[in-house]
Amino acid sequence: MNTERLQHLTEDEILSALVDERDLDSELKDHLASCSLCREALATQRQSFSALGTRARKYTPEMVRPIRIPQEPVPRRLHFGDLKPVLGTAVAACLLVAVLYGGWMRFAPDRSGLLIEDVDRLVENAMPVEFQNLLGEELFRAEEDFMEFIIPPLENGDDTMGGPENLKKKDGIHAKHMATITA
Amino acid sequence: MPNGQLSAYDPLVIRALEGDRHAFQSLVDQYQDGVFRLVFSRIQSRMDAQDLSQEIFLTAMKKMGTLKSPDKFKSWLYRIAVNKVRDHLRKKKFMALFTPFISDDNKERQPGNQPSGYSYTQEEMTGPHRKETAQQEDRLHQKEFWEHVKQMTLELSAMESEVFMLRFFDQQELADIAAILNKGESTVKTHLYRALKKIRNHPGKGVLLEGRHP
Numbered sequence: 001m002n003t004e005r006l007q008h009l010t011e012d013e014i015l016s017a018l019v020d021e022r023d024l025d026s027e028l029k030d031h032l033a034s035c036s037l038c039r040e041a042l043a044t045q046r047q048s049f050s051a052l053g054t055r056a057r058k059y060t061p062e063m064v065r066p067i068r069i070p071q072e073p074v075p076r077r078l079h080f081g082d083l084k085p086v087l088g089t090a091v092a093a094c095l096l097v098a099v100l101y102g103g104w105m106r107f108a109p110d111r112s113g114l115l116i117e118d119v120d121r122l123v124e125n126a127m128p129v130e131f132q133n134l135l136g137e138e139l140f141r142a143e144e145d146f147m148e149f150i151i152p153p154l155e156n157g158d159d160t161m162g163g164p165e166n167l168k169k170k171d172g173i174h175a176k177h178m179a180t181i182t183a
Numbered sequence: 184m185p186n187g188q189l190s191a192y193d194p195l196v197i198r199a200l201e202g203d204r205h206a207f208q209s210l211v212d213q214y215q216d217g218v219f220r221l222v223f224s225r226i227q228s229r230m231d232a233q234d235l236s237q238e239i240f241l242t243a244m245k246k247m248g249t250l251k252s253p254d255k256f257k258s259w260l261y262r263i264a265v266n267k268v269r270d271h272l273r274k275k276k277f278m279a280l281f282t283p284f285i286s287d288d289n290k291e292r293q294p295g296n297q298p299s300g301y302s303y304t305q306e307e308m309t310g311p312h313r314k315e316t317a318q319q320e321d322r323l324h325q326k327e328f329w330e331h332v333k334q335m336t337l338e339l340s341a342m343e344s345e346v347f348m349l350r351f352f353d354q355q356e357l358a359d360i361a362a363i364l365n366k367g368e369s370t371v372k373t374h375l376y377r378a379l380k381k382i383r384n385h386p387g388k389g390v391l392l393e394g395r396h397p
């Protein structure tokens with residue numbers, strides 16, 4: 001039986017092919033391979049979108065002046081060797097703190113409950129009340145939230161090349177978002 | 184150099200990572216046109232695009248030490264550019280809430296109140312007369328073109344517009360777009376498909392796709 005599709009590709013299918021031909025169903029791929037009309041339609045679409053890009057480049061003005069970077073060294077990538085002295089100092093400091101704390105705990109009266117309360121209070125508000133008002137931290141946070149509300153971000157903010165976990169998490173959020181759109 | 188085919192061990196990137204300022208300046212020379220075009224096509228103001236491009240390379244220089252994959256330098260740089268543009272547009276949109284009557288395209292920065300955010304250099308304004316007609320015609324097409332691009336992007340979501348521009352204006356491969364936007368390739372394809380469909384149905388597609396001028 002001849003399974004080849006007799007109908008030409010629809011306009012939407014041509015667009016799908018334009019995005020990525022490899023994603024077409026095998027039936028459509030076979031048709032496209034054998035039908036000159038559909039291949040021509042695809043080539044025309046591809047050509048017109050490419051021409052749009054060409055015009056965008058043509059109509060972009062020249063830069064005002066070339067970009068010059070300041071006369072200072074580029075911050076180097078850190079190697080393990082760079083961190084050795086820092087790590088050594090940090091380990092020594094940790095050991096010293098552990099030894100001193102151990103000695104203090106052995107002889108000091110049990111004030112752990114009070115200490116936890118102090119820490120809780122500091123975590124909650126490190127500043128005395130009169131300074132908290134002056135600092136206006138709450139106001140600053142509210143302003144950022146307001147900006148996010150007015151102009152939602154594009155969904156990604158960091159400039160580092162994130163790992164796959166990051167990608168998966170963000171795609172997950174996106175998938176949910178897409179589901180809401182299509183629902 | 185073809186797009187998306189940066190050699191895995193670009194010696195300039197490696198040297199810049201080691202703190203070589205001259206190597207970084209060579210990278211700037213290599214990528215500045217691409218970055219400037221990317222920025223201009225999104226914000227359509229020459230002066231702002233210049234300032235923002237400068238800022239993008241300064242940020243890239245400061246953050247160079249955080250680049251984990253030297254073979255992805257271009258995607259990493261373009262990601263910084265896309266994020267800077269996004270921040271710029273957000274700020275501009277926010278400021279426009281308070282200055283609704285002077286919001287359009289930094290009118291104060293353009294001599295002769297030129298449209299579409301294109302600000303001309305002194306040379307362009309006072310060029311030889313015989314060139315003027317051709318230049319004016321070109322400017323008209325240019326103005327009209329960017330006006331249509333602006334209208335077109337209004338129809339698209341931020342992500343559709345970004346994916347479309349990266350693909351056709353900046354000539355990036357799908358995998359590179361995915362890296363720039365930190366998205367999966369299938370997500371990028373979905374947005375691109377939607378963008379193409381909307382543009383195909385856009386009333387200004389004659390000017391955009393076929394270059395027709397009414």
Ligand SMILES: [Zn+2]
Binds near residue numbers: 007009031036038039
């Ligand atoms: Zn056909």
